[in-house]
Amino acid sequence: AQSVSQHNHHVILSEAASLELGCNYSYGGTVNLFWYVQYPGQHLQLLLKYFSGDPLVKGIKGFEAEFIKSKFSFNLRKPSVQWSDTAEYFCAVNTRGGGADGLTFGKGTHLIIQP
Amino acid sequence: EAGVTQSPTHLIKTRGQQVTLRCSPISGHTSVYWYQQALGLGLQFLLWYDEGEERNRGNFPPRFSGRQFPNYSSELNVNALELEDSALYLCASSMYGQWGNQPQHFGDGTRLSIL
Numbered sequence: 001a002q003s004v005s006q007h008n009h010h011v012i013l014s015e016a017a018s019l020e021l022g023c024n025y026s027y028g029g030t031v032n033l034f035w036y037v038q039y040p041g042q043h044l045q046l047l048l049k050y051f052s053g054d055p056l057v058k059g060i061k062g063f064e065a066e067f068i069k070s071k072f073s074f075n076l077r078k079p080s081v082q083w084s085d086t087a088e089y090f091c092a093v094n095t096r097g098g099g100a101d102g103l104t105f106g107k108g109t110h111l112i113i114q115p
Numbered sequence: 116e117a118g119v120t121q122s123p124t125h126l127i128k129t130r131g132q133q134v135t136l137r138c139s140p141i142s143g144h145t146s147v148y149w150y151q152q153a154l155g156l157g158l159q160f161l162l163w164y165d166e167g168e169e170r171n172r173g174n175f176p177p178r179f180s181g182r183q184f185p186n187y188s189s190e191l192n193v194n195a196l197e198l199e200d201s202a203l204y205l206c207a208s209s210m211y212g213q214w215g216n217q218p219q220h221f222g223d224g225t226r227l228s229i230l
Contacts, residue, residue: 032216043118043221043222043223096214103150105150105157106157108157108158
């Protein structure tokens with residue numbers, strides 16, 4: 001079974017700082033990778049996804065992530081964060097082929113942006 | 116476009132009771148997923164239904180069950196409730212994707228408290 005590890009449980013940054021949230025997964029086969037965000041009082045929303053092709057994927061609100069297969073990593077980045085990026089961020093993975101399965105989520109990273 | 120809707124929003128039950136949670140997917144989505152978000156355990160995959168059939172289940176006991184109706188809505192049933200079942204139960208829906216690459220859209224969840 002696959003697992004997902006998010007290294008930072010809590011991150012506090014100032015506005016305009018650069019952001020990188022780490023995500024590593026363990027699975028020997030081919031995977032689909034996702035980042036979800038949950039803003040305060042809202043439901044989980046998809047930020048971006050990687051299935052195949054260009055390992056650098058761009059999502060909504062200026063976020064991007066890079067899939068590095070050799071490192072089993074899918075880190076989330078944003079060059080300059082805003083106060084409105086305060087939220088919980090979840091990395092998730094599922095396996096490809098043979099039909100889909102449920103997502104395996106990391107424990108999440110609580111990001112606080114100070115004005 | 117209406118999102119994934121779940122009912123009820125909150126439930127309070129006692130140990131040993133049974134509970135039914137409901138989910139309506141986004142129009143056009145045939146797959147419904149259920150997740151449990153318990154304190155300290157993160158989001159864990161429970162069940163996946165597509166076209167009325169259970170396609171996969173996570174590592175949960177058989178007292179967690181469900182079904183999907185012809186209109187693609189779904190119910191999650193939990194029998195013999197235990198204190199550890201206290202959690203937020205999230206439903207997600209997606210179009211079916213053979214390779215698991217259809218993003219899942221989440222509802223707001225049902226908060227279940229066991230006394």
